[in-house]
Amino acid sequence: MALNSDIHSETTTPVPSAVPSLRALVRSDANGIIDRLAQHRLASFPPEAAKTFRRLTPGETARILGVTEAYLRQLMPPASVGERRQYALEDLAAIRKALDAKPRSVGKYLPGRKPGEPLQVIAVMNFKGGSGKTTTTAHLAQYLALRGYRVLAVDLDPQASLTGLFGLRPEIDVPAGGSFFGAIRHSGEQVPMRSIVKTTYMPGLDLVPAALELMEYEFETPHALMRAQGSNQVFSRAAHALREIEGDYDVVVIDCPPQLGYLSISALVAATSVLVTVHPQMLDVASLGQFMLMLGDLLDVIAGASGGVESSYDWMRYLITRFEPGDGPQTQMLTLLRSMFGERILIHPTLKSTAISDAGLTNQTLFEVSRSQFIRSTYDRAMESIENVNGEIDALIRKAWGRPT
Numbered sequence: 001m002a003l004n005s006d007i008h009s010e011t012t013t014p015v016p017s018a019v020p021s022l023r024a025l026v027r028s029d030a031n032g033i034i035d036r037l038a039q040h041r042l043a044s045f046p047p048e049a050a051k052t053f054r055r056l057t058p059g060e061t062a063r064i065l066g067v068t069e070a071y072l073r074q075l076m077p078p079a080s081v082g083e084r085r086q087y088a089l090e091d092l093a094a095i096r097k098a099l100d101a102k103p104r105s106v107g108k109y110l111p112g113r114k115p116g117e118p119l120q121v122i123a124v125m126n127f128k129g130g131s132g133k134t135t136t137t138a139h140l141a142q143y144l145a146l147r148g149y150r151v152l153a154v155d156l157d158p159q160a161s162l163t164g165l166f167g168l169r170p171e172i173d174v175p176a177g178g179s180f181f182g183a184i185r186h187s188g189e190q191v192p193m194r195s196i197v198k199t200t201y202m203p204g205l206d207l208v209p210a211a212l213e214l215m216e217y218e219f220e221t222p223h224a225l226m227r228a229q230g231s232n233q234v235f236s237r238a239a240h241a242l243r244e245i246e247g248d249y250d251v252v253v254i255d256c257p258p259q260l261g262y263l264s265i266s267a268l269v270a271a272t273s274v275l276v277t278v279h280p281q282m283l284d285v286a287s288l289g290q291f292m293l294m295l296g297d298l299l300d301v302i303a304g305a306s307g308g309v310e311s312s313y314d315w316m317r318y319l320i321t322r323f324e325p326g327d328g329p330q331t332q333m334l335t336l337l338r339s340m341f342g343e344r345i346l347i348h349p350t351l352k353s354t355a356i357s358d359a360g361l362t363n364q365t366l367f368e369v370s371r372s373q374f375i376r377s378t379y380d381r382a383m384e385s386i387e388n389v390n391g392e393i394d395a396l397i398r399k400a401w402g403r404p405t
């Protein structure tokens, strides 16, 4: 149908033939946006300038490793870069090994899972757009990698925001079948997981990128369900795909799309724990009620598919995101949520901070930007909140492995 603003008017003015159809308009706008953004990215971030992770100050390195700066310098003196003394991320692994070799520290500085401790798969969810899923996933994945875990971040959102944050352009850097869709698709040939996993600029952190093709999964799954003998095998594709690379990682963090469809069902089947991000504002909390109802329905579908066998999860937590402590209504909402969910809300919220949003504008996390780019107190408050939140999640992971807390 032609797009005509007079379409509902009484007049019989003929539709000018130059008016484009909605289909043509949408396609041309889409291509316009993609081209313009590609030019913008090219100007601000040339493709040959692959992302790297900055070097760390001795203070940062000591804090990450949980040792004093003096002891750190004794173990490995920092390299001098101009006037500065710094450590590269690669140094962390070597220092950890040296620390762990000390007789009384065995197992303390190498946190990765031991035999019998299952892979942790954390699904970060909420169908509310902008609730902080991608920001949470990126910071959690990087926090865990910095602490010595082997981490896989999976971008399950066709919008591919996490992929972009890690410096990849989905329409250029992710070939057809190169997203998680390639490994979980029901039609066509599934590709091995190892062929789609990409290393990142951080040691210990890999990425399964997303691309728009993930949308196809929502369309093809109903057909697969009609063809299949049982729905269990259809829903467990993602879980099977992760099993292929299970031995390579300690923790998988999945950034789910802002809708509850078949991709989210796949994430739930693969997950061992669920993190729900909530911005504590009235509309968001109202939407959370709807989200939880629908999540309940999905879990019913999953239980039905496995013949009523209840899937077990190690933990489910709500994370309060973009919290402004000085904001009365937000504080009231937080009190309300705490009164309902108690310890299922993480003790620490992620604070709203310009340091986090500004870092996001340049496709970076707070760990990637340097403190000197910000007012120190702004950066420090944001970093403290990020470290507290992720420290709690780290403790939940260790607890799931049955380690002393």
Ligand SMILES: Nc1ncnc2c1ncn2[C@@H]1O[C@H](COP(=O)(O)OP(=O)(O)OP(=O)(O)O)[C@@H](O)[C@H]1O
Pocket: 127, 128, 129, 130, 131, 132, 133, 134, 135, 136, 157, 159, 161, 257, 258, 321, 322, 323, 350, 351, 352, 353, 354, 356, 357, 360, 361
């Ligand atoms: N703690 C924070 N402080 C300031 N800004 C934040 C914070 N967390 C997230 N943001 C900003 O809020 C916006 C939405 O965050 P994010 O993309 O993480 O949400 P999302 O739930 O993944 O969104 P979507 O549903 O579209 O996938 C982003 O612009 C991000 O930079």
Ligand SMILES: [Mg+2]
Pocket: 133, 134, 135, 157, 161, 162, 255
């Ligand atoms: Mg997102």
